[in-house]
Amino acid sequence: MINLTGINKYWDKPLGKESSERVYGLRDVNLEIKRGEFITIMGQSGSGKSTLLQILGLLDLPSEGEFLLEGTDVMGLPDRELARIRNKFFGFVFQSFHLLPELTALENVQLPMTYAGISAKQRIERAGELLDKVGLSHRIHHHPKAMSGGEQQRVAIARALANDPGFLFADEPTGNLPSETGRQIMEIIQGLNKEGMTIIMVTHDDALGKLGSRCLRLSDGRIVG
Numbered sequence: 146m147i148n149l150t151g152i153n154k155y156w157d158k159p160l161g162k163e164s165s166e167r168v169y170g171l172r173d174v175n176l177e178i179k180r181g182e183f184i185t186i187m188g189q190s191g192s193g194k195s196t197l198l199q200i201l202g203l204l205d206l207p208s209e210g211e212f213l214l215e216g217t218d219v220m221g222l223p224d225r226e227l228a229r230i231r232n233k234f235f236g237f238v239f240q241s242f243h244l245l246p247e248l249t250a251l252e253n254v255q256l257p258m259t260y261a262g263i264s265a266k267q268r269i270e271r272a273g274e275l276l277d278k279v280g281l282s283h284r285i286h287h288h289p290k291a292m293s294g295g296e297q298q299r300v301a302i303a304r305a306l307a308n309d310p311g312f313l314f315a316d317e318p319t320g321n322l323p324s325e326t327g328r329q330i331m332e333i334i335q336g337l338n339k340e341g342m343t344i345i346m347v348t349h350d351d352a353l354g355k356l357g358s359r360c361l362r363l364s365d366g367r368i369v370g
């Protein structure tokens with residue numbers, strides 16, 4: 146379970162020597178996310194969707210407020226511990242896939258397991274199973290540039306699942322894909338939620354926003370619905 150209380154995120158941009166301007170990404174966010182939920186996050190460009198996802202996924206820390214993960218206050222944890230939590234419990238999928246171009250699909254999927262210290266034999270076996278799960282068993286030795294956008298996103302999902310995380314964070318996962326391909330990606334994500342994974346997904350698309358069990362609407366950094 147994730148509990149956010151009174152979360153603010155801001156950046157102070159210097160304006161000359163003595164003054165600065167405070168830019169808010171999130172304002173007074175209070176949010177509880179339970180295991181197994183499928184949360185969608187919607188709102189206009191600049192409303193704070195990606196900022197909220199980054200903070201929920203511990204890719205960035207709030208400026209103020211309290212963040213409890215399974216009851217543990219994460220804001221006081223050292224960076225190394227935050228990285229360990231992300232790698233073990235969280236999976237991430239982004240609009241632009243973020244695969245490493247010099248690695249094959251099989252190698253990309255193995256990466257989080259390498260960081261977790263899993264043996265090469267186990268890594269290769271699990272990476273193969275995960276690529277099979279997303280329908281890519283015929284593409285395991287391909288490099289990203291030799292795959293379509295939808296195939297690359299499926300590799301990214303397989304990679305996100307590598308360490309069997311409880312949470313999947315997705316920022317516009319179908320934003321760069323044609324609608325039919327996007328639909329296949331959404332089916333995979335919905336299937337993961339049915340298997341018990343907690344999903345938190347940013348989307349611009351009203352139809353996709355309705356696929357979750359709960360939709361959060363952001364406006365100017367606040368949750369407004």
Ligand SMILES: Nc1ncnc2c1ncn2[C@@H]1O[C@H](COP(=O)(O)OP(=O)(O)OP(=O)(O)O)[C@@H](O)[C@H]1O
Pocket residue numbers: 156168169170188189190191192193194195196197
């Ligand atoms: N690293 C940063 N430094 C300064 N300001 C930032 C930073 N990241 C985000 N912001 C600001 O925070 C606000 C929210 O940005 P965010 O990227 O969360 O919006 P978004 O809802 O994801 O938009 P989009 O739909 O365009 O992706 C914006 O005003 C943005 O300029």
Ligand SMILES: [Mg+2]
Pocket residue numbers: 194195196
């Ligand atoms: Mg964004």
